[in-house]
Amino acid sequence: NAGVTQTPKFQVLKTGQSMTLQCAQDMNHEYMSWYRQDPGMGLRLIHYSVGAGITDQGEVPNGYNVSRSTTEDFPLRLLSAAPSQTSVYFCASNPRGANGSPLHFGNGTRLTVT
Amino acid sequence: EDQVTQSPEALRLQEGESSSLNCSYTVSGLRGLFWYRQDPGKGPEFLFTLYSAGEEKEKERLKATLTKKESFLHITAPKPEDSATYLCAAENTGFQKLVFGTGTRLLVSP
Numbered sequence: 001n002a003g004v005t006q007t008p009k010f011q012v013l014k015t016g017q018s019m020t021l022q023c024a025q026d027m028n029h030e031y032m033s034w035y036r037q038d039p040g041m042g043l044r045l046i047h048y049s050v051g052a053g054i055t056d057q058g059e060v061p062n063g064y065n066v067s068r069s070t071t072e073d074f075p076l077r078l079l080s081a082a083p084s085q086t087s088v089y090f091c092a093s094n095p096r097g098a099n100g101s102p103l104h105f106g107n108g109t110r111l112t113v114t
Numbered sequence: 115e116d117q118v119t120q121s122p123e124a125l126r127l128q129e130g131e132s133s134s135l136n137c138s139y140t141v142s143g144l145r146g147l148f149w150y151r152q153d154p155g156k157g158p159e160f161l162f163t164l165y166s167a168g169e170e171k172e173k174e175r176l177k178a179t180l181t182k183k184e185s186f187l188h189i190t191a192p193k194p195e196d197s198a199t200y201l202c203a204a205e206n207t208g209f210q211k212l213v214f215g216t217g218t219r220l221l222v223s224p
Contacts, residue, residue, distance in 0.1 A: 004157070040216060041216060042118065042201075042203075042213070042214030042215050042216050042217070043158075043203075043212075043214040044214075045211055045212070048211075058211065059211075090157050090158070100145055100163065100165065100205070101163075102148055102150075102160040102163055103148075103158075103160070103212070104160070105150075105157030105158045105159070106157050107156050107157045108155075108156070108157055
């Protein structure tokens with residue numbers, strides 16, 4: 001099993017550009033989520049989804065959009081990139097939400113906004 | 115506000131030198147306390163879930179314990195391949211979202 005696959009691994013954007021970070025999982029998990037990881041800070045939840053067609057905001061949603069048209073895919077869109085969005089982004093999934101079951105993480109996308 | 119604090123920020127050990135990592139948590143009703151290992155350039159990898167005070171779990175040289183306010187990750191006779199960042203996260207019963215600590219960077223020298 002591939003697990004959670006994220007693309008691209010690295011990306012450099014200029015301020016104001018838009019892009020989509022891709023995330024796919026092959027474990028038929030209902031719950032998927034996006035986190036960002038910054039130095040000196042814990043992983044912070046951006047958006048999450050409890051199933052196809054259902055999304056909700058996490059702790060730091062501003063500047064990001066998500067959609068969930070299939071169980072497998074959960075893309076994260078940056079509408080107009082800002083230097084403050086320079087970070088490492090992780091996608092994660094688990095079968096029943098974070099309800100006592102562990103998250104499975106992808107290997108991340110390292111984004112730099114200049 | 116839910117909070118998770120890990121200490122120390124960094125720990126350097128000699129191979130075979132046992133030690134413990136600390137995770138203090140404040141959540142409004144603990145549903146689960148998770149430990150993850152993260153290698154450079156990789157995503158976090160699940161190690162343990164603890165659900166109630168007094169619970170212990172072991173895997174190879176690692177043992178996780180839980181009290182009502184803290185969790186400890188004990189590393190017995192570590193090897194260089196145990197070098198990684200160890201993350202702790204708490205899930206509360208209300209919102210089903212994880213709160214992560216900032217991690218402990220462990221370096222084990224041969």
